[in-house]
Every structure is written in C-alpha cells, then in structure tokens.
Amino acid sequence: TEQTEEWLQEYVDDWVAFYHNKIGDGEVASYIPELQKADPNDLGITIIGKGGMTISSGATDSPFTIQSISKVLSFIVACMERGVGYMLDKVDVEPTGEAFNSIMHLEMRQVKKPFNPLVNAGAITVSSILEGRTSDEKMEPIFELLTEMLGYRPAINVDVYESERDTSIRNRAIGYYLLETGFLESDLNITLETYFKQCSIEVTVNDLAQIGLILANDGIDPETRDEIIPRQVARIAKALMLTCGMYDASGKFATYVGVPAKSGVSGGIIAAVPPRVRDEELPFLEGCGIGVYGPALDDKGNSIAGIRLLRHIASQWDLSIF
Numbered sequence: 392t393e394q395t396e397e398w399l400q401e402y403v404d405d406w407v408a409f410y411h412n413k414i415g416d417g418e419v420a421s422y423i424p425e426l427q428k429a430d431p432n433d434l435g436i437t438i439i440g441k442g443g444m445t446i447s448s449g450a451t452d453s454p455f456t457i458q459s460i461s462k463v464l465s466f467i468v469a470c471m472e473r474g475v476g477y478m479l480d481k482v483d484v485e486p487t488g489e490a491f492n493s494i495m496h497l498e499m500r501q502v503k504k505p506f507n508p509l510v511n512a513g514a515i516t517v518s519s520i521l522e523g524r525t526s527d528e529k530m531e532p533i534f535e536l537l538t539e540m541l542g543y544r545p546a547i548n549v550d551v552y553e554s555e556r557d558t559s560i561r562n563r564a565i566g567y568y569l570l571e572t573g574f575l576e577s578d579l580n581i582t583l584e585t586y587f588k589q590c591s592i593e594v595t596v597n598d599l600a601q602i603g604l605i606l607a608n609d610g611i612d613p614e615t616r617d618e619i620i621p622r623q624v625a626r627i628a629k630a631l632m633l634t635c636g637m638y639d640a641s642g643k644f645a646t647y648v649g650v651p652a653k654s655g656v657s658g659g660i661i662a663a664v665p666p667r668v669r670d671e672e673l674p675f676l677e678g679c680g681i682g683v684y685g686p687a688l689d690d691k692g693n694s695i696a697g698i699r700l701l702r703h704i705a706s707q708w709d710l711s712i713f
C-alpha cells in the first residue's frame with residue numbers, strides 16, 4: 392500500500408500541476424468584494440480514504456471561506472435539532488434549474504416551500520429554523536458539529552462576513568420575499584446574520600475532505616466508528632448534493648463526475664465518494680472524502696479547475712456511483 396500511496400500522490404501532483412492554470416476565462420467571485428483577493432490560479436486537493444490515508448496536493452494550506460458548502464451543514468444541524476420530518480415539511484428537495492441566488496423560482500408556481508436547502512432561498516429558510524435567539528446561538532451547534540468532525544473549532548473570517556453583510560442586496564431581497572410568504576421562523580436580520588456567518592467559516596481542503604469522508608460513510612467517522620451524523624440525515628444530505636449541490640450544473644456534474652458534491656463561490660468543492668466495489672487495486676478510494684479549492688469560477692459559480700480535476704480523477708478511478 393505504501394507503493395500505492397506513492398503512486399497516487401505522484402499522479403495527483405501531476406494533474407494538479409496540469410490543471411492549476413486551466414481556468415479559461417473563469418474569474419474569482421467579485422460580488423462579495425473581499426473574495427476578489429483570492430489568487431485565481433490556486434488549485435488544491437485533499438483526498439482522505441480508508442485507514443486515514445491522505446493524498447494532498449497543491450494549495451492545501453490556503454484557507455478559504457466555506458460559502459455555500461455551509462448549506463449542507465446547516466441543513467444537517469437543523470435536521471438533528473428538529474427532525475427530518477419537520478425539515479422536509481419546510482423545504483422541498485427538488486432541483487431548481489436556476490442560479491443559486493434566484494428569486495424567480497419562488498414566484499414561478501404555487502410554491503408551498505422553497506425548492507431545496509442548497510440554494511439561497513432554501514438555505515436562508517433553514518437558517519431561520521435553526522434553534523437559538525441570536526445568530527451566535529444559532530451558529531453554536533454548527534461549530535460543535537464541525538469541531539467533532541475536524542478535531543478543532545474553525546473560525547469565522549470577519550472580513551468576509553462584513554463584506555458580504557454590507558453588500559448583500561440580493562440575499563436581502565430573497566429574505567424579504569421569504570418573510571412575505573411566511574417561510575421564515577426567526578427575525579429576518581438574525582436569520583441573514585446567521586446565513587452570512589455560516590458562509591464565512593474558514594476552512595482548508597483538508598477540512599472539506601474530512602467532512603466528505605464522514606458523509607461518504609453515512610455519518611460515521613470510519614476511524615473511531617462514532618456516529619457523528621444520523622445515517623438518514625447523511626443520506627438525505629448526499630441525495631441533495633447529487634441533485635442540487637452544483638446549482639444549475641448539477642446534472643452535468645452527476646453525468647461527468649457522478650458523486651455527491653457541493654460547491655461554494657469562494658471556489659471550494661466538497662465531494663463524498665460512497666463505497667462501492669471499484670478498482671480492487673485502489674480500496675483506499677472506497678468511501679473517501681475529497682476537498683478541492685480553485686477560486687476561478689465558471690458562469691454558474693463553480694470552480695473551473697476544481698471541476699476539471701475532479702472529472703479527471705473520477706473517470707480515471709471510476710468514482711461515479713452509477
């Protein structure tokens with residue numbers, strides 16, 4: 392296995408070097424001014440698999456804010472607080488086919504609830520449902536879950552938080568719309584504060600890989616065998632990631648990569664590779680977690696180099712769940 396590890400490491404190093412500047416006309420997100428400081432050519436990946444074996448390459452130490460990937464976590468926490476039945480009553484689990492920050496779909500048909508928790512309208516609704524009277528109280532269980540998964544307590548990047556809060560015209564519009572339709576369960580400002588804070592949690596690709604590993608294993612930490620997320624909740628989270636995690640490019644991602652994943656506008660992607668028999672030479676990949684970072688985005692808001700790299704290794708290693 393040492394040989395395999397060495398081989399995998401070299402392989403990943405080669406492809407990170409190849410893809411790190413293949414960003415076409417992709418650009419870093421600018422609608423949150425603070426995000427513009429990222430280096431568009433950065434590319435990093437960490438894969439954590441069986442036995443804790445870790446392959447890490449490229450910009451693995453660059454911290455970035457978790458952004459929309461937090462929507463998976465807040466939904467999981469809300470399910471753990473309120474129960475799955477309650478949450479599925481409040482937010483639907485259908486892809487929108489629209490941009491992540493679309494308002495249109497809220498008005499398009501007789502909506503009884505926001506389409507899914509991985510687009511802004513659904514995620515803001517989830518933030519309103521989290522228990523707690525203040526945004527910090529609402530955030531606490533998210534931090535506790537992260538601390539359990541990562542072994543340290545991540546922090547909020549205050550500059551990004553303030554930058555988003557002060558430029559959040561679209562999200563406020565969505566918030567007011569949700570308020571009007573009666574979907575919000577907390578005060579609008581507290582809800583939005585919570586949403587901006589959760590998006591501003593700072594992580595690395597190693598952190599994303601570790602979270603992906605636990606999701607891939609149905610909520611169980613494969614090292615300690617501790618159940619961190621109830622199995623049913625982890626499964627719903629992965630179903631949502633597969634169908635809605637890459638916004639209106641989720642169908643293509645499922646087609647070409649084929650694993651549950653979630654992206655964020657700072658350029659992060661988390662992927663959970665559920666175990667299934669693949670290449671017998673590579674048992675390490677069964678139930679692995681992957682974190683990728685590449686801040687140059689395509690027009691949907693997904694990391695360009697990140698998707699190219701994932702697509703490459705998924706086809707080489709037969710990672711698709713299908």
Ligand code: GLN
Pocket residue numbers: 458459460491492511555562590654655656657692
């Ligand atoms: N904070 C971002 C926003 O709501 C998150 C969006 C994203 O990562 N796609 O605009």
